[in-house]
Amino acid sequence: MANQVDYKKFCWEIDYFSFLRSKLCYSDPVVIGGFKWRLIAFSKKGTDSLSLYLEAVDLKALPSGLRRFVEYSITIVNQTCEELSVRRERRIWFDKNTPNWGWPDMISLFNLTAPNSGFLVNGGGVMVIAEVEALEVIDTLNPSQVAEISEDRAHDYSSSSDELQNKDDVAIEVNGFQVLHSQVTQVKAIFEKHPDLTSNFSLKNQQIKNAYMYALLDLIKTLCKAPKELTVEDLNKADNMLSDLIKAGFNLDWLRQKLDQGLDKQIAYDTRIRELEKQVKKRKLALTELEGDLEKEKAAASVATIFSD
Template sequence: MKTLCLTTESSVGRMEEEEEEDLVSGTFTWRIDNFSTLNKQTHYSDVFVVGGYKWRILIFPKGNNVDYLSVYLDFAEASTLPSGSTRYAKFRLTLVNQVDSKKSITKDTEHEFVANEKDWGFTSFILLSELCDHDKGYLVNDFCVVEVEVSVRNGIKILEDQETGELIDFRGLGRVEKTFVPFLEEVCSSYPSLLECHKKRSRTFIQCAFTALGRLLCFLKTTKAKDMTRDACKRLQLLWEELETFKFDLVWLEPHVQSVLVMKRRAGRVDRLREDVEILENEIKRRRDVLAAAEVDLEAAKRDLAKAEEEFKIDMDTELGYPLP
């Protein structure tokens, strides 16, 4: 077991994490100070990690359109989820009674977190009037304590109904997308350790692991260097991070993936420099055109000056005088 302590100006958090076969559980405790001064609609805890994933507690101090304290678990990495992926979590939220722990309020639920549904929990956790009643023991010296116990799968669950192709069995390990199988066969024949390292894992875990590996291999095999746009690089990075969570021995693959990402970054720098040169060349041309036009105007002004001087020749020593009748 490992313990991580987190402290901020307005909150104190403590996390404990335990790992079992294909399951990681962790408990995070959040002390919310100066509760009565929280004026924003939402308030987040520090980020904590369970199973390699980042989570937060989210509260609505004044209630989420209700007269209750609203408490949720927030998946802090939802925006980075690859298409078709979810994060499953079974969790228990507790509002600690600081006077009598037996009166602490605990609520359990579970949820599949996706990119557009990143938090889940309880809109009506406790009446605000009860929370703010100092005799109840939930809010003491203007701070309260919220605790969450989270259990997550040690891996990524792929939604089968979001797969793009037919699922078939791969070497008796699980069902993966048919288009991935040739790539998986090729690398597993060359690197048998890929098959050995997960023998003691559950079938669900193995299926998810080889699906993630197949997805990355398929991307590398079907994507050309010229197609590595910024979005493609971002997707490759996400696929790699997804695969890393399954703890394969990837020393043979990592240098290649990183070289692709570095290659694109260098190509991007060349493109940006090329754009800079083109912009400067256009600016020089524009300024030359302006200079040429100015030179034409200057010559015209000189001619006008010469003509005016010719027409206005007088003896500068002559008196101006004045007219007489």
């Protein structure tokens, strides 16, 4: 039985390990706008991506001419940093022939399961949020409805879709890697400065390639932080990531040198801080002892004055 949802948002926690054992995973259906909706999750054989789709369950049993125009979004929640959550949105028609729409590459399994990624929680759960706005229902077999929707809504739908289209929702290829629009300039600059970056990189799977590039960009972002913002633990994690990238075939001697220098400086910095903290502690202890001696001398001097009188 479907749950009635007053608000147009519902959550689904996917058991990731059950997901790996199943061909398809379905959320419990919910009723929004008089229709039953559910989410579908799967990963195609031979791919490295989690696919997520929204399905209008009722449309399968309805006449072929019925269509429903829907604005919806699907978000994979990052539990440690909301800004890192993965969100996609779309406005599109659902009908009997196409009762579900979504994204075959919502997120790579590499990014989803990476240590400390923030996506897997509660022993392997993935939190997904869907927001559904059922905007329009028409019968395409009724010419008057089709004419009305075409005249009154066509411009609104197209312009709204343009406004909703996020440039970072579109993958742009740079040297065989698909990156976000906001990352294109940086990736091009890296290849221009280091043309042999991927000369030993032989992986063919596009999703895995993209995941490694994202990891490289995250690593560079970490190393560009001010020294005071980094800890030895941060740099050790960066060192592990760099080792993984090098094993995958990236030529990163230039980044290895930068990381080693940063790690040496940070270790020296932390060592100096600990040494100064020890000195401060010793001097505070010595000062406390000195203050104690001073009070004793004052007391002794007072007693001596009394007896001399």
